[in-house]
Amino acid sequence: MPEFxxxxxxxxxxxxxxxxxxxxxxxxxSVREIVVVWNKGNPPELSExxxxxxxxxREEEKNSLNNRYKVDPMIKTRAVLELDDDI
Numbered sequence: 304m305p306e307f308x309x310x311x312x313x314x315x316x317x318x319x320x321x322x323x324x325x326x327x328x329x330x331x332x333s334v335r336e337i338v339v340v341w342n343k344g345n346p347p348e349l350s351e352x353x354x355x356x357x358x359x360x361r362e363e364e365k366n367s368l369n370n371r372y373k374v375d376p377m378i379k380t381r382a383v384l385e386l387d388d389d390i
Contacts, residue, residue, distance in 0.1 A: 306335035307382035312371045315344025324388050329354035335380050342366045
């Protein structure tokens, strides 16, 4: 089955939402990894997530909506699905 990386962007005011998001999408069989683009504030510890797949937090220096489009050489899948964390 083809796998993809799920990428989302968030910041420090919505940690509860991110936790629900990671838990839900990590249970989708096609998700290989979840990448959280962290835009502002202190990121959560990876141990805080209830995830069945690896979660990686990519901290950004500047708070910008365009950070989600940066090339990420650590992504190993051919496909990336970018979803907002507040849906």
